[in-house]
Amino acid sequence: MKLIAQLIIAASVATLAVSSFAEEPKKEAAAVAKPDLAKGEASYGAVCAACHGADGNSGTPAYPKLAQQHPEYLVKQLQEFKSDKRNNAVMKGFASALSDEDMKNIAFWVTSKKAKPGFAKDKELVTLGERIYRGGIADRQVAACAGCHSPNGAGIPSQYPRLSGQHADYTVAQLTAFRDGVRKNNLQMTQVAAKLNDREIKAVADYVAGLR
Secondary structure, eight states: OHHHHHHHHHHHHHHHHHHHHHHHHHHHHHHHHSOOHHHHHHHHHHHTHHHHOTTSOOSSTTSOOOTTOOHHHHHHHHHHHHHTSSOOHHHHHHHHTOOHHHHHHHHHHHTTSOOOOOOOOOHHHHHHHHHHHHHOBGGGTBOOTHHHHOTTSOOBTTTBOOOTTOOHHHHHHHHHHHHTTSOOSOHHHHHHHTTOOHHHHHHHHHHHHTOO
16 A cells, blocks of 8 residues: 555655646747837837837828737737838848847837827818728628727737728828738738728728728
8 A cells, every 4th residue: 555655645746846847938938929119118219219109199291100019910020020021121121120029028118008089171072081990882792991900999909900090191102002002912902902092091090090
């Protein structure tokens, strides 16, 4: 009986040891995966703030607001600027100087900042933009923007970016770039934008700017 008891105890100790050993890589991975917000703030201030604003709220319509954007989306865009999957000479230069860890730190820091609301400018365009954003264009098989970016423009984390309050000028530029084949890093957006004319693009962009 003593021998059996000793064997049971030994087996239990071995199981606990293996379990603890298996947990170590998980703990290490979690520690590695956690972004360093202090480093992110420092890197953002040095690399990004001049164009995108000190708190991610760009004051220049040509540069996007980054505050409250989904961090996974920002990391993806930076990686694609670096790899030339998304073509932009200025952003290529900045992104090329960043490691994946830098990108993650920056993205998680800037998304912790609150986005300032935007506003629409053209009442007539806003009405058309709302119709397209919420209902699409059925006769051209244009899906409603709200289906992916949500009714209030908050987007879906890790999948679709936040649009709420984004500068209309920037949104127009990106939709036009998708439509004209200049921006090629999202096939779904290329297919949607290809079916929109200039007025419809401006209308959607103006409506998005005022979303809250």
